[in-house]
Amino acid sequence: MEFNFSQILSTSMILFAIIDILGAIPIVIELRKKAGHIESEKATLVATVLMILFLFAGESLLKIINLDVASFAIAGSMVIFVIALEMVLGLTIFKEGDAPETVSIVPLAFPLIAGAGTMTTLLSLKTEYATQNIIVGIMINMMFVYFVLKNTERLEKLFGKSGLNVLRKAFGIILLAIAIKLFRNNTGL
Template sequence: MTLDVLLNSFVVLFVVVDPIGNAPIFAGLTRGLSGAERRVLAVKAIVLSAAILLVFFLGGNGLLSALGIGVPAFRIAGGILLFLVAIDMVFARQSGLRGATASEQEEAQEREDISVFPLAFPLIAGPGAITTVLLMASEGGAWTGQLVRLGIIFAVLLLTLTSLLLTARIMQVLGETGTNVIDRLLGLVLAAIAVQFVVDGIGGAFGV
């Protein structure tokens, strides 16, 4: 397992989870709450997200085998899904792929505890993040490599927690426009990586 593979895994998961882009959404969902209440919700959401992603990472290969899905096929499907996520990021829009829809956010405003929905799912550990984690697990390799990949998952979640805790500061510095600009740039990177996933999957399927 080379350094560029690890870097690729980190970049994809970081872009899909989008810690910076989640800051304005978190600010809107927790408007009117105290700093202490925001911190509790942020920590709970990260713990739940870690549990969700950990389940899919550890059980990913078994799930694919049970469904009779080969790694090349999943890389193609995962690449297509991540490309759709990238399109959402480039056009600075929210969809069910990378976050809560408008109606889901309205429903969340009425909830006392938003740590499970929509924070943990689908904002943090959403379909895109789960797909990325499954792709990471499908790489296989020695147990040391899997431990490193687990470290990548927890590193991204730690950065996400930091972003949520510093939401007020981020919004003060970047604002809505700034976060959208960063999202668009990261979306372009993700689009290129997603296409590479598809290319690799097709190559693997045909033994190229």
């Protein structure tokens, strides 16, 4: 088991872009207003466990339903592409339901942090990077997610609406490139 700094950096950046916790600050603030407060520790822990479980069991789950990782990665690249279009163009294609009482788990930990795009990305990353490097990338991101959840109001004031919008669009463009790379790598184009 050998750690590779380049792979850790790549997986961290890809997960950072797909999780987009900075872009989700307005959603987190709205959830906090509806629920009264958010349990940052619980949301971070649940999202981390979900991601690591899917990293290890996701491929087996796919085999049970007779799908290969490349097909899942191609489908995932399309989901990532649509999410990126939402970010860049300011569209809302994926709709979230009403926030229930347990906002720290649903919809914050799942599907906002560890949603379909994140799960798809994890399996796609597994086709290119060593598992231990992906886990380190997950942990780095979850530390950052925890920090953001704990300091959402301060970050909103720091970046302002315009700054958050610029970050969201910049990471949207990065996600577009990631989606295209995943598609090309898994189709042989």
